[in-house]
Amino acid sequence: MNDPLATLDEAYARLRQAWAGADADDCAPVAGLGDRLIEVNRALGAVRRAADGLHSAVAAEIARESRPELGPEGLARKQGFRNPTTLIATTLGTTPGEAVQLVKVGEATAPRTTLTGEAAPPKHPHVATGTTSGAISTRAAGMIITMLDRAALRADRTALEDAERILVEQAENLSLDHLSKLIARAEAHLDPDGLEPRERDARGERSLRVYQRGGMIHVTGQFDAADGAIVKTAIEAVVTADFRRANAGGGAPAGEHPGSGRDEDLRSLPQRQADAMTQLARHLLGCEHNDQPIAGATVVVRMTLEDLENGTGHALIDGIDQPVSISAARRLAAGGRVIPCVFDAHGEILDWGREKRLFTKAQRLALVERDGGCAKCGAPPGLTRAHHIRWWTKHAGPTDLSNGVLLCESCHHHIHDNGWEIRIDGGTIAGTVWFIPPRHVDPGRRPRLGGRRRFDYLAA
Template sequence: MTEHLVPLHDAIDRVDAAWAGAGDATHLDRGRLLAANDALGVLRRLVEALQSEVSAEIAHESRVELGPESLARQQGYRNAAQLIATTTGTSAGDASRLVKVGEATAARTDLIGDRLPAKYPALQERLACGQLGVQAAALLIGLLDRLRLKVDRARIDEAEALLADQSIGMSLDDVRRLMTRVEAHLDPDGVEPKQDEVRARRSLTMFERDGALHVNGVFDIEAGAPIRAAIGGYVNAAFGARKEAVDPDAPDADHRTVAQLQADALSEFCAHLLGCESERPALAGATVVVRVDLGDLTEGTGFGTVDGSDQPVSIAAVRRMAASGGVIPCVLDSDGEILDWGRERRLFTRPQKLALVERDGGCAMCGLPPAITKVHHIAWWQRDAGPTDLDNGILLCETCHHRIHDNGWDIRIDGTGIRARVWFIPPPYVDPARTPRLGGLARYTLAA
C-alpha cells in the first residue's frame, strides 16, 4: 500500500470497527455512533485533502499555455474547474477551492528543478493527517494570502503555524471568528479602511407588497451596535416576562417568535420616537459596550471590539462611540470599580460582568452573545462557599449552565483576571481521558 494513503486506510478501518455487526446507523449504540461520526469526519477530511491534491495536479496539466495539449481540453472541458466540478458532482466554486488549497499545500520546485516545501507547510501537514478540512484550509489560505501583502514573512509563518494548530476541532463559523480577530491583530491599520467600505454600503429600503411593509437594512458595526442592543434588550425583556407569567398557556399569553418580537420592537421604538403616549418599552440589558486597550486608545493605534459582534472597529470609531450616549467605553488596564467582592455579595456586579465579557466573549462554552448570558459561580455560592470574585465567575447561557451542572462537566480557570483561560473538562462517559476543552475568547486568539 502506498504510504501516502496509509491515513486514509486507517480511517476506513476505524469506520469498520465502529460499524462492525450493525446493519445501519439505527443499530449503533451512542458510543458507536460517536465513534462512527468521528471516524467519518476524519475520513471525509482525508478524502477532501487527496481530492485537492489531485485537483491541483489536474489544474497544472490543464494550464493555458499547454493549448490543445491541456488535459481539460482533451477531455472536452473549458478548464480544470469545469472538469473537476463535472466529474465530482460539485460546483465550479467548490472545484476552484480544491485547486486553490491543493496548489497552496503541494510541494514545489524551483527554476532548476530542486524540490521546495509547500507554500503553507503547516496547513499541508494538518490536511494530510485529517485534522483540517479543505473548506477551513481555504479560508485560512485566503487570509494568509491577503496578509502576505502587508506583513513580513516571519509573522506570516508564525501565524500559519498557530492558525493550523488552533483551527483543529473548530467549526467553520469558529474558524471565521478566529480569522477576524487574527487579521485585526496582524493588520490593525486595515480595520478602518474595511470599516469605511462597509459603511459606504449601508442602506435601508422600504416597500409595500402583499399588504405588508418590507424593511431591509444593512449597517456597519458602529451604526448597528445600538440597533442590535435595543432590539435585543426588548426581546430579552419579553422572554423574562414570559417566564414570570402565572399561566403561560392562557389564551392571552405571549407566544410571539423571536422574529416577531424583533419586528414589534422596531415598531414600538419608532412609535415612541414620534411622541406616542404609550410607555417606553422595557429593555433588559440593552447596553452597547465598546472595548479597547488603554495603550491603543492613547496612541491611536490598534482596534476595538463591540460586545456581541465579531468584527473589529477602528480607534476612530471607538472614540466616536465612547462619546455617544448609551455606550459604555470599557478601557482595559485602567483603574475602575472593584471587581472582587469576596463573600460580601452573592450576585456579581455589572462591572464584573463587563470584565468577564472581555475574558469569555459571551457564553464561555457555546459562544452565544453576552446579552443572553448570566454570571455563574464556578465554586457554588451555597454548596462550596464560593466567593463572588472575578476568578470564580463564568459567563454561561441557561442551556450551557444546565448542561454543565446536570451532566457532570467541570470548569478550570488557568491564570487570573481577564487574561485567564477557561477550560471545560468533560465527564468520563464523554471522554475517558477527560481532556480539557478551551472555552471563552481564548479560542479565537492566537497564543504563541
C-alpha cells in the same frame, strides 16, 4: 516519502473500529449504533477531512495538467471538458465554486520547484500539514489561505508565518463560523491600517429600505460593524427580556397594546426581533409608556491603552465578529451606553469608561470581558447569565469572579445535567476557562478551552 493514502487509511480504520460490533441490521445499520454514534461521527469527520485533503492535491494536479498552454492536449480537454473546474465539479457532483476551492488549496499546499529546479516547500506549509494530516478541512484551509494572501501585501513575512501556524493550530475543532471570527481578528492584527479603508467602504454601502408590498411593510438593511453593534445590541436586549418574561409566565411585552391576543410562546425568533424593532420605535416616538425595554443594555468596546493613545491597532466590540479601527472605537465611546474597556500590556483592565455601575453590574462586565459571552458555545453576552461554578445553596459557593461564569440557559442546563465541570485558571479577569467533560463523553476527561480565549486570535 510519505504515503499520501496513509492518513486516509488511518481515518478509515478508526471508522471501522468505531462501527465494529454494532448491533445493526441490513435495513437500518445506523440505527443500531447506539452509543457508538458519537465516535462514528468523529471518525467520519476524520475520513472526510483526509479525503478532501488528498482530493485537493489531486485537483491541483488536474489543473496543472490542464493549463491553457497545453491546448487540446490538456487533461480536461481530452476528457471533453472546457476547463479543469468543470471536470472536477462534474465528477464530484459539486459546484464550480467548490471545485475552484479544492484547486486553490491544492496549489497553495503542494511542494514547489524553483526556477533553478530545486525543491521548495509549499507556499503555505502549516496549512499543508493541517490538510495532509486531516486536522483541518479544505474549506477551513481555503479561508485561512484567502486571508493570508490578502494580508500579504501589507504584513511582515514573519508575522504571516506566525499567523498561519496559529490559525491552523486553533482551527482544529472549531466550526467555520467560529473560525471566520478568528480569521477576522487575525487579519486586523496583521493589517491594522487596512481596517479604516474597509470601514469607509462598508459605511458607504450602509442602507435601510422601507417599502410597502402585499399589505406588509418591508424593512431591509445593512450596517457597518460600529453602527450595527448599536442596533444589534438594542434589539437583542429587547428580545432577551421578552424571552425571560415569557419563560417566567409574564404578559405582553412592555409598550404593547393590551388584548393583542398574541400567544407569546408561539412567536419565532424573527417575529420577536420584528416586535423588538416596533417596540423601540414606539418608545422613540414618545408613547404614553415610560418604561425602558433595554434597561442596562450596553455596548462594550475593548482596546489596549497603547492602541488608544497611538491610534494604532484595532478594537473589538462585544457581540460583533468584525474588528474595528481605533478611530471607530473612539467615535463609539463618545456616545451614550457605550463603555470603552481599556487594557494595559498585561491584559489588566485600566478603565471601564464613564458610567458608574453597581457591584453586580461591574462583576458581570468583568465576566463578559473574560468569557466573551457564553463561555461554552460563544452565544452573545445578552443571551447569558452569570452562574455560580460552585452552587450558592448546594456548595456555599461565593458570589465572586473566581466562582462565576457566563452561560446561556441551554449550556447551563447541559453542564449541570450531564456531569461537566468548570475550572478557572489564572486571574479572575485575565484567567482561562476550562470545561472538563464527563467520562462518558471523554474517558480521559481532557479539559476543553472555553471563554473568550477559545476564539481570540493569539490565545495560544
